[in-house]
Amino acid sequence: MQINNYDYRQIAREFSKFFHSSSLTSSYKPVLFKAILYYLKKGKNDKLDKKNQIHFISVKQIARYFFRFNFVLYKKFKLKQLRSKTRSIKLYEIIDEYFPNESGDKIPRNIPDECIKQIIKLLFRNVIYLLRKNMHIYDFYDVELNFIDIKQNLKDETEFNRVLKDLGKHWSDIKYIGTPENIVHFIETQRPLLEAAILANLAIFLETLNLIPNLQKKLMIADRTYTKMRNISAIEKSMLYFYQRNRCFYCGVDMGNTPEADHFIPYNYLFDSKIWNIVGACHECNRKKKNYIIDEKYLNRVLERNLDDEFINRFFGDYEDPKFHISNFNQLLKLHYQNCLNYFRKVNIARK
Ligand SMILES: [Zn+2]
Structure with missing residues (x-):
């Protein structure tokens, strides 16, 4: 077991580092974290290793939430996530591949497995390693909840991060993210603050790329924390x-x-x-x-x-x-x- 026993002040510091580290270059980080919060809120973290105090978070389910939130940002509100006119964002390419424009802006009920697989790959490649690097909040587990020791045979943290970024040979075996009980408890007790911090972060990032009204409200709709008042009397x-x-x-x-x-x-x-x-x-x-x-x-x-x-x-x-x-x-x-x-x-x- 590689996870340290942080106290709350340390956890808070790690979270703050997570939100402030590196430049605001993508929505991936906050949205992934949102997905984790949502997963924990839904009480889907029924898989729990009581002895080691580890909660198992399903990577597939996280990828689904990640997809759904971004689907709304993209298809409903058409938010841009890149400055460039000629390049397109990988995530939006994946969404378009499975849900071309004709299919509308309603969140699809069924997301093909192949699509989710691509999202998972994208997450591992772009952001999960960052979450690991900055926050040290998890380890990886396979479908049988066996610990996958990626660090085995690796010299140091630098090499570990490189392997994660290159996907290593394990990424498709990884089915669960194991998060220690104290982190989950921290998230539960600080939830309103964390949710607000994530939306604020996203809004700041998206505002630099989109000149549109009511961005905050739109994010809250995508987040389902706000009920729309569309109707005229x-x-x-x-x-x-x-x-x-x-x-x-x-x-x-x-x-x-x-x-x-x-x-x-x-x-x-x-x-x-x-x-x-x-x-x-x-x-x-x-x-x-x-x-x-x-x-x-x-x-x-x-x-x-x-x-x-x-x-x-x-x-x-x-x-x-x-x-x-x-x-x-x-x-x-x-x-x-x-x-x-x-x-x-x-x-x-x-x-x-
Ligand atoms: Zn008419």
């Missing part, structure tokens, strides 16, 4: 449809009994349901538009609509200086529209 909706004389904002047809509220700038980008970005649309137009962005002529119509006196009276009547607020909203709308083109695809919804 029924009263606001009916006021909007009435204002539009029940005609579709896009095509002008009568919306009949099935008017729908559409987020002009896609909800998954703006992550907000303020009325200045909402229009009433017929089912047909809304279905075509989905989470896409559409032609600039419609942007101009929304901007004009927002400045219309009747619209202002209905929705901003109680504002002290509505025109001032509306002009701010319209500025934002224009900025978001342009920037959104970097994230969401543009489609044509005009009827043939």
Whole structure:
């Protein structure tokens, strides 16, 4: 057994080292750690070596959580994780290979084993060795929970890290990460703090690459610690449809009994349901538009609509200086529209 018996102050120091060491170059480290926290929270750490006080964390399950969280960041929110335009991020390549764009942004129920295997390989290659190096929090075990002594025949820690990075010959045999009881207990007692630290770290990293609104909220959704409040109130909706004389904002047809509220700038980008970005649309137009962005002529119509006196009276009547607020909203709308083109695809919804 190679794991030292740390006291809590030491563990805290190691965790802090983990978060602050090396540059902020990837989301892998925090997301992997998130996956471990999630795994422990789920109570799936039923495998426990009582004698040696070791919890066994399934590498496969961790890879699944890692995949899911990143799937949301990538497919739903289209977050960039690389500065380069020409290179692509390996993780996103793997996700695309198994779930091409047509398959939508819903987290898949079944993730193929081969896909998970690739994720595991990626984790071992890029981040698990770092976790080991910085935190000394685990050792490796095979499917039968036998200790895999990677250090055997190795001279020192440097060589150990090199072997881990090169995958060594063992990585595919490694099924469990063994974490000592005191670390697990530390995680349990410090959970809220650790979760907040991880999300903050991720946000700081992603903010350097993405100019998008409500990043923190998006991370919390991906993390399932935040329930979204997407819906516009029924009263606001009916006021909007009435204002539009029940005609579709896009095509002008009568919306009949099935008017729908559409987020002009896609909800998954703006992550907000303020009325200045909402229009009433017929089912047909809304279905075509989905989470896409559409032609600039419609942007101009929304901007004009927002400045219309009747619209202002209905929705901003109680504002002290509505025109001032509306002009701010319209500025934002224009900025978001342009920037959104970097994230969401543009489609044509005009009827043939
Ligand atoms: Zn329509």
